[in-house]
Amino acid sequence: MIPVKMQDLINAQINAEMYSSYLYLSMSAWCSDKNWNGFAHWLRLQAQEELAHAMKFYDYLNERGGTITLAAIAGPKADWKDLPAIFKEVYAHEQKVTGMINALMAEAIKQKDYASEIMLQWFVTEQVEEEANASEIVDTLEKIGPTAGGLYHLDRQLGQR
Ligand SMILES: [Fe+2]
Numbered sequence: 001m002i003p004v005k006m007q008d009l010i011n012a013q014i015n016a017e018m019y020s021s022y023l024y025l026s027m028s029a030w031c032s033d034k035n036w037n038g039f040a041h042w043l044r045l046q047a048q049e050e051l052a053h054a055m056k057f058y059d060y061l062n063e064r065g066g067t068i069t070l071a072a073i074a075g076p077k078a079d080w081k082d083l084p085a086i087f088k089e090v091y092a093h094e095q096k097v098t099g100m101i102n103a104l105m106a107e108a109i110k111q112k113d114y115a116s117e118i119m120l121q122w123f124v125t126e127q128v129e130e131e132a133n134a135s136e137i138v139d140t141l142e143k144i145g146p147t148a149g150g151l152y153h154l155d156r157q158l159g160q161r
């Protein structure tokens with residue numbers, strides 16, 4: 001049996017991953033609306049990845065004989081100032097999620113819950129990649145500035161994902 005505290009934290013993490021998915025899908029919708037279809041594509045795939053993260057925790061909790069409790073998913077905002085505002089928020093959100101994953105890992109270590117430690121290692125590595133990807137897009141947007149040609153080029157590039 002999984003420790004109750006771990007079970008509760010994983011249930012909260014399922015909700016956080018679902019919310020991440022919802023947030024990125026809302027950002028994707030904003031981009032689609034503005035015809036930034038490459039940015040929209042990248043964010044939509046990101047939303048799908050977050051859903052897969054939620055299901056990874058879900059399956060793990062099931063396997064460990066834990067009780068899955070699905071809480072309400074908060075509604076994300078629907079409007080942003082511009083593309084840099086969106087990707088700065090993606091980066092900040094990923095940093096927040098990294099903090100949650102680290103807290104889960106700290107609890108697993110504290111409880112000597114070795115199975116959870118091993119499962120969480122995948123997420124620790126994943127968060128390094130997630131932060132790097134978001135930070136790279138923020139940096140590129142900063143370099144480009146408001147030039148239409150640069151934004152168009154990045155839109156095409158992210159559409160290749
Ligand atoms: Fe995630």
Ligand SMILES: [Fe+2]
Nearest residue numbers: 020050094130
């Ligand atoms: Fe993520």
